[in-house]
Amino acid sequence: MPEVATAVEQAAFVCASRGVQLTELRRQVLRLILEAEAPIGAYALLDKLRGLRAGAAPPTVYRALDFLLEQGLVHKLERLNAYMPCVETGHAHHDGHGHGHDHPHQFLICRKCGATAEICAPAVAAAITEAARAQGFTPGVATVEVEGVCANCA
Amino acid sequence: MPEVATAVEQAAFVCASRGVQLTELRRQVLRLILEAEAPIGAYALLDKLRGLRAGAAPPTVYRALDFLLEQGLVHKLERLNAYMPCVETGHAHHDGHGHGHDHPHQFLICRKCGATAEICAPAVAAAITEAARAQGFTPGVATVEVEGVCANCA
DNA sequence: GCCATGGCGATACGATATAACCTGGGATGA
DNA sequence: TCATCCCAGGTTATATCGTATCGCCATGGC
Numbered sequence: 001m002p003e004v005a006t007a008v009e010q011a012a013f014v015c016a017s018r019g020v021q022l023t024e025l026r027r028q029v030l031r032l033i034l035e036a037e038a039p040i041g042a043y044a045l046l047d048k049l050r051g052l053r054a055g056a057a058p059p060t061v062y063r064a065l066d067f068l069l070e071q072g073l074v075h076k077l078e079r080l081n082a083y084m085p086c087v088e089t090g091h092a093h094h095d096g097h098g099h100g101h102d103h104p105h106q107f108l109i110c111r112k113c114g115a116t117a118e119i120c121a122p123a124v125a126a127a128i129t130e131a132a133r134a135q136g137f138t139p140g141v142a143t144v145e146v147e148g149v150c151a152n153c154a
Numbered sequence: 155m156p157e158v159a160t161a162v163e164q165a166a167f168v169c170a171s172r173g174v175q176l177t178e179l180r181r182q183v184l185r186l187i188l189e190a191e192a193p194i195g196a197y198a199l200l201d202k203l204r205g206l207r208a209g210a211a212p213p214t215v216y217r218a219l220d221f222l223l224e225q226g227l228v229h230k231l232e233r234l235n236a237y238m239p240c241v242e243t244g245h246a247h248h249d250g251h252g253h254g255h256d257h258p259h260q261f262l263i264c265r266k267c268g269a270t271a272e273i274c275a276p277a278v279a280a281a282i283t284e285a286a287r288a289q290g291f292t293p294g295v296a297t298v299e300v301e302g303v304c305a306n307c308a
Numbered sequence: 309g310c311c312a313t314g315g316c317g318a319t320a321c322g323a324t325a326t327a328a329c330c331t332g333g334g335a336t337g338a
Numbered sequence: 339t340c341a342t343c344c345c346a347g348g349t350t351a352t353a354t355c356g357t358a359t360c361g362c363c364a365t366g367g368c
Contacts, residue, residue: 021346023347042324055347057348057349059326063347078297081325106282119289131273131278132262132302135305136305137262139302142299143298146286146294146296147293147296147297148286151289151291195355196354197354211318212355212356213358216355235355
């Protein structure tokens with residue numbers, strides 16, 4: 001997978017331009033997530049990481065994940081408690097507190113093969129914003145995860 | 155909260171009409187969820203439940219939760235790993251496998267006070283279905299959880 | 309009586325996530 | 339130069355979430 005290397009390099013560039021460091025540990029974790037075919041859990045990640053650094057413990061992985069999530073380089077899938085790369089590398093909102101992703105996104109999770117696609121459907125985001133405002137609610141980040149069957153498995 | 159008692163009675167009626175039992179344990183767990191002001195976690199529920207039955211253990215709570223989820227009496231919030239009542243008591247699809255809810259629903263989670271509202275916005279569900287189909291994906295249940303600020307806290 | 313079924317007590321375990329504390333290394337500034 | 343600070347990350351322990359499995363007992367059909 002040569003794309004993995006280029007994705008890591010692009011992430012390094014984005015981090016450098018923000019004045020934050022994509023350290024060796026963070027690169028390794030990002031690479032492992034990019035290499036996984038489906039969303040990967042924290043402890044599966046930990047197992048793989050131990051092949052690269054023997055002393056790795058849960059906080060090792062979770063701290064790297066926190067960084068990658070803050071920088072918008074990876075997503076967390078709440079239904080699966082698993083992580084996958086962000087297709088639009090580095091769209092975190094870097095304003096003030098600096099957490100999360102600012103581009104709306106949704107996930108399509110195949111119940112057969114586990115493959116998960118990230119899509120960007122502005123119509124969905126707009127419908128959610130409107131529905132929330134109708135309740136007097138000021139919407140922030142929306143988690144949208146759809147379980148179903150992908151085109152390959154159908 | 156007199157509404158709690160009536161909600162429990164209505165749930166008992168729904169269960170009876172389906173030929174399943176809302177046992178004393180399940181009633182207690184449902185009641186605790188109804189009495190909570192915000193979504194409540196499994197272990198917080200367990201703590202409260204131990205006030206009613208000393209021997210309660212994790213499986214005690216999880217079995218009751220599984221039942222209540224199957225019957226569509228409660229929802230799970232994936233972002234919080236917590237549970238809350240379903241406003242439309244008993245809309246589970248009782249066809250064959252019998253898991254989950256068949257009415258589309260979305261959650262508005264207040265980041266200030268934790269209060270969570272369930273809403274039903276068909277426009278959101280429609281937008282999601284359309285976006286999924288456009289990718290050749292056959293959508294099933296959609297998880298929609300919006301973090302933001304509620305009307306009270308604004 | 310016999311046995312299938314379902315509810316549930318009890319133990320153990322696996323998986324997910326965080327708290328608390330410490331160390332080392334590079335930047336900063338007196 | 340050296341004291342200081344911040345930050346990345348190591349280390350240990352623990353909280354939280356969720357399952358697997360065993361076994362008991364009551365109910366109800368045969």
